[in-house]
Amino acid sequence: MFGYSKQQFNSLVFFGPGGTPPGVLYTAIGKSKIYGWENEFSYQVAPTTSVSGNFTVGHSKVDDLLTGRLSTAQFQYAGQPIDRSPEFTATGVINHAIELGNGAKIKLRGLIKYSSSYLISDLSNVVQFKQNAYTRSDASITYATAGDRFTVQAFVENIENKLQKTSGPNNYAGAYGGTNGNFVPSAETIPNSVSFGVNTPRFFGVRLGAKF
Numbered sequence: 359m360f361g362y363s364k365q366q367f368n369s370l371v372f373f374g375p376g377g378t379p380p381g382v383l384y385t386a387i388g389k390s391k392i393y394g395w396e397n398e399f400s401y402q403v404a405p406t407t408s409v410s411g412n413f414t415v416g417h418s419k420v421d422d423l424l425t426g427r428l429s430t431a432q433f434q435y436a437g438q439p440i441d442r443s444p445e446f447t448a449t450g451v452i453n454h455a456i457e458l459g460n461g462a463k464i465k466l467r468g469l470i471k472y473s474s475s476y477l478i479s480d481l482s483n484v485v486q487f488k489q490n491a492y493t494r495s496d497a498s499i500t501y502a503t504a505g506d507r508f509t510v511q512a513f514v515e516n517i518e519n520k521l522q523k524t525s526g527p528n529n530y531a532g533a534y535g536g537t538n539g540n541f542v543p544s545a546e547t548i549p550n551s552v553s554f555g556v557n558t559p560r561f562f563g564v565r566l567g568a569k570f
Contacts, residue, residue: 365390367423367481386481388423390440392416406455413448425481433484442524444474444491461504469496478526478554487554489523494557507569514562525555 367386394416401409418440424432449471456464471494477486498513 363389367425386423386425388435389421390418391421392418392440392443406457408453409451411448411450413446415446416443417445418443425484439477441478442476444476446474448472463502465500465502467498470494478523480526487523487526492520492522494518494520505569509567511565511567513565514560516558516560519560521556521559523554524557527553
């Protein structure tokens with residue numbers, strides 16, 4: 359187990375009539391704890407096939423973080439989980455090579471990741487948003503000449519084509535419809551003007567490589 363005696367938390371705060379811009383970065387100092395267990399494994403199934411992966415079980419908790427706009431009610435986040443801290447994640451990878459003549463190979467790779475849900479907070483407005491549990495998969499097929507001197511790879515990332523929230527709302531000064539640090543709006547109650555940072559949607563293409 360380890361913790362932060364002084365952890366910095368940031369959020370954007372808007373000042374002006376009705377909470378409109380200009381805005382400033384709001385910074386708060388808090389205390390938190392994180393503990394858990396992480397394991398990795400790798401198994402050579404055959405000379406040309408391997409399986410590997412990892413899993414993490416964790417728990418995080420804010421010990422002390424008083425936040426919210428000074429002009430409105432503030433909220434003590436003690437007992438709340440740290441943002442973007444799922445309680446369980448697991449990743450599995452399989453690699454397989456097909457031997458060709460003259461040392462060339464065809465390499466197949468597949469990856470799948472699972473993550474439990476986590477929260478993202480807008481500290482200045484004292485609202486939390488939930489990212490539901492998700493899976494995310496990647497795959498690739500690569501032709502490589504002897505010694506990997508030249509490679510051609512076709513790949514696809516985020517096969518599910520689902521987006522996950524990675525950072526909180528930006529440039530939003532209106533009402534969310536709920537506060538108190540525990541409010542987690544459903545998709546129907548989040549205003550259309552709320553902007554989140556998200557990961558990359560389905561992405562595919564071809565990569566060329568060469569060693570000199």
